[in-house]
Amino acid sequence: MSFNTFGKLFRFTTWGESHGPAIGCIVDGCPPGIYLSEKEIQVDLDRRKPGKSKFTSQRKEADKVEILSGVFHGKTTGTPISMIIYNKDAKSRDYETIKNKFRPGHADYTYFLKYGIRDYRGGGRQSARETASRVAAGAIAKTVLKKLIGKKFKVIGGVIQLGLLGCNKNNWNDKEIQKNPFFCPDKKAIKLWEKYLLAVRKAGSSCGAVIELRASGIPAGLGSPIYSKLDSDLAGALMSINAVKGVNIGAGMNAAFLGGEENSDEIRNVKGKTKFKSNNAGGILGGISSGQQIVASFAVKPTSSILNMRETINKKGKNTKISVRGRHDPCVGIRAVPIGEAMMSCVLLDHYLLNRGQCG
Amino acid sequence: MSFNTFGKLFRFTTWGESHGPAIGCIVDGCPPGIYLSEKEIQVDLDRRKPGKSKFTSQRKEADKVEILSGVFHGKTTGTPISMIIYNKDAKSRDYETIKNKFRPGHADYTYFLKYGIRDYRGGGRQSARETASRVAAGAIAKTVLKKLIGKKFKVIGGVIQLGLLGCNKNNWNDKEIQKNPFFCPDKKAIKLWEKYLLAVRKAGSSCGAVIELRASGIPAGLGSPIYSKLDSDLAGALMSINAVKGVNIGAGMNAAFLGGEENSDEIRNVKGKTKFKSNNAGGILGGISSGQQIVASFAVKPTSSILNMRETINKKGKNTKISVRGRHDPCVGIRAVPIGEAMMSCVLLDHYLLNRGQCG
């Protein structure tokens, strides 16, 4: 059973609402004896946090994480790691005027039907603020994988499509991703993207994005057929991120357009090592990692909180209109990059541990 | 934990290899007191089985299902329903010549690395033959949902893209889907598709497909945030089907290209009933069903078993070539339609039961 818990052997459970006193995360199943401090976790939280550029929400949250358990003398103990992040800049007042209306594209309506409750304060539990907890868990997963696999291990994500604008994936540069406010891997795309996104925001609108994730150094053999396939678990994990509507592994939806010869990746022995001539499979065959780079991508829908007036109903079922003011990302897809990396890292570590357990 | 078990409250476990004596499925968590016989299950199995047209594999399998437990006096008892399907037309001989080679695009290589075993007989457990068990479980899920929800409940899938050829979704006709060998909902597309697929096969190649699934009559409130969201579980379920590489919910990957106003579905009260003006969300908001039609689609890669010669390695790691003869579907995506319906039905029933348990 999952609900607010993710994972099988490496599991995390998140809690907290957008405007509650705090949010947090328990990581369970972390191997013992691994050096861990708030510092490594903070690096990824800082990448996700709002207010860093004019292209993200202006809510000011330091997102400072505190570890409350599971670490002794600087090392993990194998017991649950509890982390807490206090909410500092919640402005529930901003939401007072729309507290009885359902924002289109948000989960206000469905939460109200399911639970009979409308926690209007920044969306309550449905808020993407919950993803800070995921990033914290993912940072631990990365730390563990680095220890278990070594230096060759790396998970990195980049925005490859910003609304209507793509970029040239041939220019993919890991370092570039850390330099621009879009997590875009193609330096040449930045200028145009800046102008475009400012225009979108100025128009009171928003846009979507596509993020690509790449994991290197992943050993072959991870993934458990038939219903815990690596790609199946990745798809579920990425689709669980707020606003995600589509997930691809390798060639993804485009695989439908390929012929059998183009699609299946030929295999070669090159100087004693197995090499594939292409990677349409995204590094996964039959749900099991092949030793190639793991490649997945996902689409994030445009931010639903926009200034432009929209039609909706209120809690009493009456027709009304809504314009959502406050502090919102014009493209929530951007900050989805570290979240995607976190989810992929957690899935990979989970399957690493599973594989070690069963077929070591 | 899943592996060979799928689901939370409504669970099925499958077993069996392509060329073993039989395959089968245990359905656990089926509510008691529901009329069930082999007949309803056979209907869906017949839709999936091979050898029905020149566009699918010529392996002749009656796929006759037998219920061994869980039904008494024609009704489910609430105890596990065990179903068995004997393999009748396995020709392992066809695979003798390639028994030491890894077929590109298949899981031969990854299974060998993970398990140290090469069950060459039709792919063993990795074979899509396993999906007959899913269809059997899905038929039970459909039967239960029909009982619980009533006549308005319906799950139906159709092929909307065959390789390079699309169809016109405005012509979608549920009845048409049952009439043509492609499960295509658009009558006007059939002729061209026939010619195209014959040409693909004649060329010794294969092609991919996109399948769309639509579920009607689904009540609002199904789906459990944050890590058992309805869309997340659907994505995981569909990605677990053999050869699937991409999954969309509603607008899916295309959501990235929409603006905030286009994407979020406006809500109206029409004569006392909640209506949405569009369905880009695919009937799911924040992971919870909204009462709209649930819409998902997925891409199936082209069949990897093709006549055209390809490069690969053998079990000893030596470079070699391979041409896969035998009986194969030129487009495995076609028979994925009843499988997709089955997986969607199982996910929906699972969340129906979960919802009843928690928030009834």
Added chain:
Amino acid sequence: MSFNTFGKLFRFTTWGESHGPAIGCIVDGCPPGIYLSEKEIQVDLDRRKPGKSKFTSQRKEADKVEILSGVFHGKTTGTPISMIIYNKDAKSRDYETIKNKFRPGHADYTYFLKYGIRDYRGGGRQSARETASRVAAGAIAKTVLKKLIGKKFKVIGGVIQLGLLGCNKNNWNDKEIQKNPFFCPDKKAIKLWEKYLLAVRKAGSSCGAVIELRASGIPAGLGSPIYSKLDSDLAGALMSINAVKGVNIGAGMNAAFLGGEENSDEIRNVKGKTKFKSNNAGGILGGISSGQQIVASFAVKPTSSILNMRETINKKGKNTKISVRGRHDPCVGIRAVPIGEAMMSCVLLDHYLLNRGQCG
């Protein structure tokens, strides 16, 4: 998968070490719309907390619980309820002298072998301090069950055996349990128990206990054969409590001594209601509740931390001796009463929700 999470639909996850900054608990799967505040939870925490009488540990912990999420406007929202309890009176210094020795009867040795770590500070994660989190979760379970079942619902436990001294179960009085420091249901036993336990402590020793739990108002039909039987889940839950070595349902171990006629409870229709003539089954038949009172008991071993000198080894494997000073309960079984009630309540609620989900 469980580990630090307990339950299926109603789940709680605990974290924290005896001498860390805090301990806590996330309750997931709590139905929405139920009135809940720290007050109801504190009542049970106060019953478990140390330092209340001369018969328990003198560690002074207020065990004040704070709710950090999941409650809005005084009611549960259906989202995770995070609770935190700060550790105030940890004296790790007390443990300095034995930090390299393994205390016999404790888990020092096995934790060290499993995790490679010796968190000597009050036992770290293995400390019974963790059970405060269970009691907090159990208090929520009780609150929910009271709402769902009504006033007839009640779970209560009492100590029926204190070391070598029993009590007369015919004198069982629920109210008496709340009045004496032993949670003993038999007023007549108290005086002797007091003398006995003071003598045990004075002798630098400790003693065990047997606790009996009774749940009334539980509807028939709870429990899921074959591997989620109500008694099986209760046994696992109670055995997971620190220092528990034996669990009985109904007649328990004594059932072995009964003949078939004595043991099986005859059934009667009395004025239209089903009545059993006895309750050797403890209210559970075939793993399913029968509508009778649910009765379980469990044995707690004597406190392993005693003054009397004992033989052991240290971290280097050298032979040595140990006398455990500090603040310890002469009988840990006493404070196990509210813990047992908590675990039973959680199991009952879990099965209540499961039953509602599956068989309406």
Added chain:
Amino acid sequence: MSFNTFGKLFRFTTWGESHGPAIGCIVDGCPPGIYLSEKEIQVDLDRRKPGKSKFTSQRKEADKVEILSGVFHGKTTGTPISMIIYNKDAKSRDYETIKNKFRPGHADYTYFLKYGIRDYRGGGRQSARETASRVAAGAIAKTVLKKLIGKKFKVIGGVIQLGLLGCNKNNWNDKEIQKNPFFCPDKKAIKLWEKYLLAVRKAGSSCGAVIELRASGIPAGLGSPIYSKLDSDLAGALMSINAVKGVNIGAGMNAAFLGGEENSDEIRNVKGKTKFKSNNAGGILGGISSGQQIVASFAVKPTSSILNMRETINKKGKNTKISVRGRHDPCVGIRAVPIGEAMMSCVLLDHYLLNRGQCG
């Protein structure tokens, strides 16, 4: 979620009714590359099967097991192992006269309340016939553990109490257990037990039993605190066996009577090896194996199907009487020995794999 599935990494799912066409079991999570045939499984099934002596039911079942999947070229493949056992000697006619009555002590009444169904044919799913599937799964677990741990691994159980008669545990002899019809480890007790059980049966009655299980060669470190403790999982597993009402680990319920010095097992370094001076813990401390012998015991209630007339009600709620004829064990506890061994073996293997996965 469990229900009809048991285990975490090593899992089995059972199906089938006492008088259905067959019963069976799927074992999932079995490591690959292990020699396995029906032969090893049959050995344990033969130990459990009825009709072997005058002290068990006279139902004649060969209990011949067939493996349908998961084994290729004599070795496990890592895919699900499906096993089937056909029912040959079901006599549903014997149950016709009591088909509308609820047998006291059986689950007839609770199944009827829960599922609305009375599968009177030998008890349907609630029958202990289901335990044949457990024994089959346990035989696989033993085979795997023997391969992973080596020759020093052994799990053996014996009846140490038959109704009112105990035996001398100082005379425990593993070989003796295989020689007498009671699985009694003490040769000297047999004669008296024979007379006693014949007298019990002649009186139209039945008796209970206590079984002790011992596992040797188990490495330290198995078991996952806090909610997957080895003892907690063992208790749940043993309590799930039909008719079991009490479970002890090590000293068990008797631990309540011991003082702190008597109970906690002192530790010594003897020639470089850790030795405990006693084993009241039953080889488990803090839920983790210590390297000592794992010792558990459980009580089985007397057979509820007896000739002696008893009071009960029928399906309409009317008072009536019942005498259960047919073929029944005078003491179902005897055949519980191989079942207990099976459950213990499955729990141990499960934790062995878990431990390998997490902390290898």
